[in-house]
Amino acid sequence: MVRAVAAAALAALLSAAPSAAETLAPWVILGPAGAVVRTLTTEAACPRIRYDDFDRPMQVRVGPWADYPHTVCEAPLPKIVQRVTFAGRDVPVPKAEVRRVVVLGDTGCRIRGIFAQACNDPAQWPFQRMAAAAAALRPDLVIHVGDYHYRESPCPLPGAGCSGSPYGYNWGAWRADFFDPARPLLDAAPWVMVRGNHEDCNRAGHGWYRYLEPRARPVDCEAFTEPYRVEAGGLDLVVVDSAHALDRTPPPPLVERYRPQLAAARALARPGAWLLVHHPLYAVFRFDGPERRPLETNATLLAAAEGLGADPFSVVFSGHIHRFDVFRFAGDRPSQVIVGGGGTAVDPALGDGPDRFAIAGMDVAERVSDKGFQFLLLEREGAAWQATLHDLDRGAVRRCRLEGKNFSCPQ
Template sequence: MPFRLPLRLATLAVALLLAACAAAPPAGDDTPFTSYVVLGADGAAVARVLTQAPACPAIVLDGKAHPMTLRAAPATIAQRATVSPPELSKPSVFDVRVCEAALPAGVASASVQGRPLPLPPADPHRIVVLGDTGCRLLKKDDAFQACNDAAQYPFATVAAAAAAWHPDLVIHVGDFHYRENPCPAGDQGCAGSPWGYGWDAWRADLFAPGAALLRAAPWVVARGNHESCTRAGQGWWRFLDPRPLLPGRDCDAAANDDRGDYSDPYTVPLGADSQLLVFDTAATTWRGFQPGDAGLAHYQDTYRKLDALARRARHTIGVEHHPLLGIGADLKDAGKLRLLLGDAGLIQSFGAINPRLLPDNVELMLSGHVHLWQQVSFSSGHPSQFIAGFSGTAEDIVPIPDPLPPGTSPAPGAVIEQLSAWIDGFGFMTMERRGPDSWEVQVHDARGAVRNTCQVRGKRSVCAHTRVH
């Protein structure tokens, strides 16, 4: 009788093999092109191909070849003002052609040059959620992550394990790109890393380490503050945003940032009278807006539009980068603990229209930005907040008190009934549908092992462990 590995061991072996392959240094990836699928308004699927070939390839839909459209030609974008001083900035070199094609509803197969493209199911039941995946190289914070060490920068391992879970859909809650400044001389942890906002840094931060997951399922993408116009906004518009790339809404020139930094929300159907509501919070501020700030009016306009969109389905899950209802922690003033509550800019903007901050049928919020995993459930009728900012970027390490100080709240009127968190651990989150308004959420470590399980019913959620150690 032939020897067979038990199913769980076989699955683990496949995940480890994928991780080993995906963790190879980007310089060794000789793949001639990158392909993936993003979902936009009303769930419209767009296939993208990034190639250094002189022309866009054909896409094959149900056995018939069709031309792809050029989204962005190779270009070098002149140096512009960024969050870094001029000597730590440079022109953005995009020496790759961006091609795209709409995937019609009902298409049964799609491929490019023999490589299959993932197609969106009508009723996704298995969803991977992850965020904050780039390798942090930032001089102003003196933060230089060891991008060359798969243990300290494990996004490739995380992406491979998440792909081995076989999701129907991937949700990335923002902050794809972190390699902003050059690695210091003599730092072997990040020696040789590309930096800046061009293709080489985007490839190293997302497309090479995330290749297995990009091929596994279509992606829904939220824009993070690291994709604002003064950071990696040029690559965001070229590579990821599902909408058309328009002159002046591309972050190429600082004079147009008021267009490039804001965009309208949209919905992605999930079947069974459910939807994702995706909105752009890249330019909010945790400090709050000053009177007359353009951002205040922009985000009030965002709220009015998402309020109308939320009415399209009975059950709505919000997807954005900055957690309205989350809690972080750091050490300030000679090591004194400081809790970071909600997001002042969004609370200020949305709260001026709706003191409860979100439409009534938003039952769940998925966010990133805080570099940890977190769940918060409320007895006050606010939606549960999940944060999945723990998938590659250097982690937050200051523990959140357990229990919280009495009266702690991320936003006015929000009464916490349970907070669960995992600090200083890399991984990804999964969601499996258990009913029209019910989900089982699991927290996986970088290699896919389950570290916590939560049940979501409507707006409320409960997890097996309040703190994962």
């Protein structure tokens, strides 16, 4: 009798546990303190990871909570470590010299209200294909310029091509939008993760801090975080968190919040550094009205940069607009490059505008705009970089070159 009761209690206990324990393959994020390895597990304790000839424990970053069933585990990855393995599989380690960089952004499958992308159709939401194609190019580093989580509402119609999709601010949506499709590229190289407005504190911010923010996790979702520098194998990067910067209107308190952030980012810039910020600093969203007036964006960051003087970066990489744009300037300002065609519903190309126009008071010397599911591969060539725009349907569509502050795409 006692034995029967004990067996029933044990069965009840087991049925309350996850049906199958799982531990994800790790991913590697570069941050201001170097590299960190992360994984997720439903096991009671964090796993161990192998650094060269030694096993070491991973620590708890945060335990399971509500709609996030995993413990997030992490371990710092010192530069001295040559090889990392986990469950017998290699984990990518930072290269001593980064020569090949993939840049992409805006990757999730958009379901919001009645707008629904066909997430179940790899032709219409191709992030997994893109991750595989980019991984095949053997990058040393991946830069994601923000906006990972897009499945905010239930699939609205049975015929919308997204039936069965998870949605909301929870693990299921993060897995479908990011962790499953990104896997080939997470296995290929360490990543630099930029925070987008989809990861702001009204949206997927909690998931952002659990999974992707490289630094210590705050107790609650923080709207603003400080800029930081990443040293990535001879490439200097400065990352700005612009998650809450408003596109069209610059509220003065927000401008005052971002101005010291942009100033701090500039102070971190070493010669040749790239600035990574989700919202473009110097861009035109569209040409408006019969006179094709350029509508500049991002209004908040443009206002915040006023009075800061010359911009020391060599290039600004952003996303947010879902296409490929380049704005090269006639004066001493870094080119603005937008790489936002990473899988979410694409925006129209910029189209015809005036022959000459300025952004934030400086003439644009060259502009390029392309529409499609696209990512950029940059290859080091001395002090310059060759950049190839890869379109999933059309192949290598543009060849550009970054030299000094000029990102140029001759046709």
